[in-house]
Amino acid sequence: MTVYWGNGDVQRTGLLHHGIAVAGAGPAVGAGLGEGLTMRCARIKDHASFRPVTDLLRERAAQAPTPPGDETAKAELEKAMTLLRTRKRPNNQLGVAYSWAATARPVRRHILSLAGLSPDRWESPIHSFTEAERLAMRHAVLRAISTYERALNAV
Structure with a gap:
């Protein structure tokens, strides 16, 4: 889409890229789409100021906290x-046993000694x-x- 803007130079505006409008800020040089200088702009399609206030107030009332002592809320x-x-509950015993068994010997001995247990129990199943x-x-x-x-x- 081309429009005349400012001093009459032809500018490209309204290029749509991933849902964001891009407007031309300088002369578009070349035949490729989107070439030239561009400037960013915000999407304001869903801004709250474009919606009726009654919808906003209805949403706000729906988000109001439940009053204390509400019997319906207590039942739910x-x-x-x-x-x-x-x-x-899932049974994780087999995974826990494999995980302990797969832990290296020095690590198991270190864990046992840090816990105040005998490091000689490193071969014991978890x-x-x-x-x-x-x-x-x-x-x-x-x-x-x-x-x-x-x-x-x-470090």
Whole structure:
């Protein structure tokens, strides 16, 4: 599309590229589409000032928070919590066992010693440890990770 603009030079305006309008700012040289100087412009197609205020007020009212003590909201919340409680949880025991077994020997020994356990238990399957021991191992790994991250940031 060509328009006469300013001093009468023919300018290219309204080139559409990926949904964004591009307007010419100088003489378009050459026969190729979009050649020449261009300037950016914003898409204002969906700007709120072009919509009726009643639509905006209706959307705003729909987003209003639920008042405290609303019985319908409490019932919906209880229904959602019941669904969460009764959902079937995945069985990750096999993956956890493989992951521990695939961990290198020195790493397993180091984790056990950091957790205050005997490093000689490095060959024991992960499910042979009690929950308290596994929790101590998790905390030891998290402490080691934060220590190594600090060292990495310092380097």
